[in-house]
Amino acid sequence: MDMEARGHSEHPEALRLWLRMLTCTQLVEKQVRTQLREQFDTTLPRFDLMAQLERSPEGLKMNQLSRRMMVTGGNITGITDQLVAEEVVERVEVEGDRRAYRVRLTTRGRKLFAEMARQHEAWIVSAFEGLSARELESLHKLLGKVKQHNTVPTDKPQDMENA
Amino acid sequence: MDMEARGHSEHPEALRLWLRMLTCTQLVEKQVRTQLREQFDTTLPRFDLMAQLERSPEGLKMNQLSRRMMVTGGNITGITDQLVAEEVVERVEVEGDRRAYRVRLTTRGRKLFAEMARQHEAWIVSAFEGLSARELESLHKLLGKVKQHNTVPTDKPQDMENA
DNA sequence: TATTGTTATACTCTATAACTATA
DNA sequence: TATAGTTATAGAGTATAACAATA
Numbered sequence: 001m002d003m004e005a006r007g008h009s010e011h012p013e014a015l016r017l018w019l020r021m022l023t024c025t026q027l028v029e030k031q032v033r034t035q036l037r038e039q040f041d042t043t044l045p046r047f048d049l050m051a052q053l054e055r056s057p058e059g060l061k062m063n064q065l066s067r068r069m070m071v072t073g074g075n076i077t078g079i080t081d082q083l084v085a086e087e088v089v090e091r092v093e094v095e096g097d098r099r100a101y102r103v104r105l106t107t108r109g110r111k112l113f114a115e116m117a118r119q120h121e122a123w124i125v126s127a128f129e130g131l132s133a134r135e136l137e138s139l140h141k142l143l144g145k146v147k148q149h150n151t152v153p154t155d156k157p158q159d160m161e162n163a
Numbered sequence: 164m165d166m167e168a169r170g171h172s173e174h175p176e177a178l179r180l181w182l183r184m185l186t187c188t189q190l191v192e193k194q195v196r197t198q199l200r201e202q203f204d205t206t207l208p209r210f211d212l213m214a215q216l217e218r219s220p221e222g223l224k225m226n227q228l229s230r231r232m233m234v235t236g237g238n239i240t241g242i243t244d245q246l247v248a249e250e251v252v253e254r255v256e257v258e259g260d261r262r263a264y265r266v267r268l269t270t271r272g273r274k275l276f277a278e279m280a281r282q283h284e285a286w287i288v289s290a291f292e293g294l295s296a297r298e299l300e301s302l303h304k305l306l307g308k309v310k311q312h313n314t315v316p317t318d319k320p321q322d323m324e325n326a
Numbered sequence: 327t328a329t330t331g332t333t334a335t336a337c338t339c340t341a342t343a344a345c346t347a348t349a
Numbered sequence: 350t351a352t353a354g355t356t357a358t359a360g361a362g363t364a365t366a367a368c369a370a371t372a
Contacts, residue, residue: 013299014291015284018191020306025188026233027313028181043338062354070189072341077355079339099348099353121178128177130312135305136176142294142302143183149293150190206361225331235364240332242362262330262371 028127035123040116045069047120049079050105050113053089059104061094088112191290198286203279208232210283212242213251213268213276222255222267251275 029044036042052060052068062080066073080103083089088109091101105113128136192207199205215223215231225243229236243266246252251272254264268276291299 012284012288013296013303014288017291017299017303017306018287020303020310021184021188022192024306024309024313025184027310029185030233031313045339063352066354070193071339073354074342074356075340081355094353097349097353099346101354121175124181125175125177127313128180128309130308131305133176135308136180138301139305139309140176140180140183142298142305143180143187145293145298146187146291146302147183147190150187150194150290208362226329229331234362236331237333237365238363260330260372264331 028124031127032120032123035119036116039119040112042116045071045075045079046083047116049076049083050088050109051117053103053105054110054113054117057104059092059102061100061102065103083109191287194290195283195286198282199279202282203275205279208234208238208242209246210279212239212246213272214280216252216266216268217273217276217280220267222265224257224263224265228266246272 033044036044036047040047048069049065052065060068062073062076065076065080069076080089080091084091087106089103090106091103094100094102131139196207199207199210203210211232212228215228223231225236225239228243229239232239243252243254247254250269252266253269254266257263257265294302
């Protein structure tokens with residue numbers, strides 16, 4: 001979308017920056033969603049859930065997934081149900097707490113995710129190939145400040161970077 | 164969400180950058196959506212449509228809005244219907260083409276948008292207040308390269324920056 | 327025939343809240 | 350009582366495709 005039209009008369013720097021950032025993100029994200037759909041018949045949230053699990057081979061409980069993906073529990077149940085039906089993740093019992101499950105990738109899921117991640121990386125590299133290594137690094141650093149400023153500190157960090 | 168978990172083992176620079184960019188955008192966007200809902204009982208697409216119109220006082224045709232907002236026509240009809248019902252935009256006839264309309268802000272809509280834009284700007288300024296003016300400028304420039312690289316050149320530019 | 331816009335439909339993603347089972 | 354997870358529901362937001370009116 002033309003996010004950069006969202007601003008109004010004065011267009012101070014922060015606003016211009018935000019609109020441009022939104023435009024960039026949407027351009028890339030739209031591309032990723034389309035490719036995930038076309039090449040793997042899947043969606044971004046499903047890919048993301050698998051990505052979370054790939055970094056936690058022992059699996060994650062539903063509420064951990066909920067926190068990390070920043071969506072409420074019911075949605076995690078839904079996405080997990082789909083992935084279980086496709087046999088790429090499985091629910092395993094947690095000893096000592098019969099209410100809880102641990103969700104983890106199956107062998108099949110791990111293989112599938114590896115392939116998806118490989119492609120995903122190629123799409124992203126292509127999206128940013130206009131920038132030099134120095135520019136990538138600079139952008140990464142600057143966005144780190146933005147992220148930090150807008151992240152609510154919690155006991156249990158919401159993302160892997162802080163985990 | 165913890166976008167930064169989406170990457171896998173190697174985590175090359177472009178991928179790390181993308182995940183961080185996505186995290187930042189979602190943090191800010193979530194905040195904006197919540198505020199728009201709480202303070203103005205509206206949504207981002209509706210705000211964006213009004214923003215497009217605010218920059219085109221003479222109004223825009225449905226297909227122009229569709230292109231600029233990068234969504235298909237049926238959705239524009241839906242959003243426009245809502246805004247017409249609230250009397251913040253109006254459809255006016257296009258002379259010489261009885262198929263087409265031109266959608267424009269009403270006086271009421273212009274006033275309302277001014278107030279929303281004022282608040283919106285404050286939320287955004289607050290989201291980026293961790294950065295110096297130099298850093299804002301630098302980020303804006305770097306994202307300009309990303310945008311350019313990922314924008315398909317067309318006769319009719321998709322966004323205001325190029326319009 | 328092509329274009330403008332609308333209608334109908336379906337699907338994904340999300341939040342909220344009531345609910346079950348267990349702690 | 351509190352917690353883990355599920356179910357039910359509602360509402361954004363989106364795309365697709367069939368359609369009517371006009372060009």
